[in-house]
Amino acid sequence: MSTTTDLVDAPAADPVHAGPAAEPRRSRMLLLQLLCFVGVVVLWELVSLLGLVSASALPSPFETAARFGTLLADGGYWSAVGETLRDAVVGLLAAAVIGVPLGLVTGTYVAAEESSRLLVDFLRSFPVIALLPVFLLVLGSTPSMKQTVVFIACVFPVFLQAQYGARSVPPMIAETVRAYRIPRLLRFRRVILPSATPSIMTGLRLAATTSVLVAIGVEILTTLPGIGHEVTQQQQSGNSDAAFAYIFTAGILGYGINRASMYLETSLMRWRPPAHPS
Template sequence: MSTTSESLPKVALNEPWEPAFPPAPVSVRAPGIGRRTGAFVWRLLTPAVAIAAFLALWEIAPRTGLVDEVFLPPFTTVIGAFADLVGSGGLADHLAASLSRALVGFSVAVVVAVPLGVAIGWYKPVADLLNPILEVFRNTAALALLPVFVLILGIGETSKIALVIYACTFPILLNTISGVRTVDPLLIKSARSLGLPSYRLFQKVVLPAAVPTIFTGIRMAAASSILVLIAAEMVGAKAGLGYLVTASQLNFRIPDMYAGIIAISLVGLVFNGILVSVERRLSRWRADR
């Protein structure tokens, strides 16, 4: 059926058009909040579930006879021994001894390796001079040199700190060299075209771009400092977490031995968490941060 123009409503051209029915109210919600919250909760729950499952297996396996309870006590027994060590102050003494050695050696390695890595990565004559000797020593395991350090520096604190310095230097050094050499050449050319002097080029372009790679080496060195130090303390020491583990094993205090191992793991986690936080503060320019 055709509709004539007479049946259509007449609307003045200068009057605004209004709909016959008002639109339904639209709820305003920040986009992605629910998705981000769910992702955050999932990131928290996933490791928590894995850790809880591992601890439950540790608790159940000795009590059900899957493993010998003498050699692997239940988790609650180990936690009791851990609490006893904390209460008696013994764990604090061993922890202080290990941390002092690890932090001194690690700090010296950072102070030495980062500037040296920048020099090797940026200046070709320095790289040509030092690369041969670096290739020799970086393939030599730190623990293989423990007898050498003990013979030259004695069995005291100096040999342990020197071993930590040696173990930490190469991860930091090699990653610093890689970070400096892999800076985007366009960034360097752009900075030079703007007339930046060399020291400002390092400060504003090279070092910020190399920070993520440098911190990868620093985190690897932090783990190496703890592992190498624990091994050194097991060989010859009168205090430290490595000594605690070895002495507990020899005296057949198995729960104390596992408590020392847990303490070593916690130290590593805290150390790594601190370094990750520092890296994020220094890498705030990155888009993914």
């Protein structure tokens, strides 16, 4: 008779790889995405040419692209990007260090989850930007304040996903573990953590994008340096093309972080069979 450890350690079946028939579909999808992007740029250019929106508020896409190319050679541009990324990463790491263990503990033990449910639901109902004046009074307009706001915005998605993952152990495996009286540490390492890892990775991926957006939002509302502060400064100075170039930079960062997170998740989860095998 095989033990629980044998059951858990057994390698998962290899994912079902998409055949050659999936290539045309992927190519069509990429083409549609490209056409959608080009369509938005064309519409943007038409609005600019027809003067439907003031040029001081909405520059043409070509002016924005030209200014973006100029900014790439400016050290101040890279300094602003670095400020935003640094505080976003610090807040995200703090959220992961605190949110993942707490989520695993409350997801594993029913008493811990039930006793903390009211507090968690109460705290995560606050819009984090609405708490910004409080943090400004307590911490001042400092990078630590921005990192704290990012942490609060990211910790609950990470916490809840880790908690959900810890509760996702199949009932049959959970009953087998109890029947064999597997030690807690071994149960956590061989049963709970593998089951929770997909949900944890999803929470981290969502939080990674949120961290950059919140950091930029804080910079817009305060005097802290970063992409958001540059958007405000350039807009107030009448350099709308530079402001849109920084907004475009924020979009590139968000997209890049999301794609990198998805790639990392896929690489780390190769052992996991596909959810809907063909």
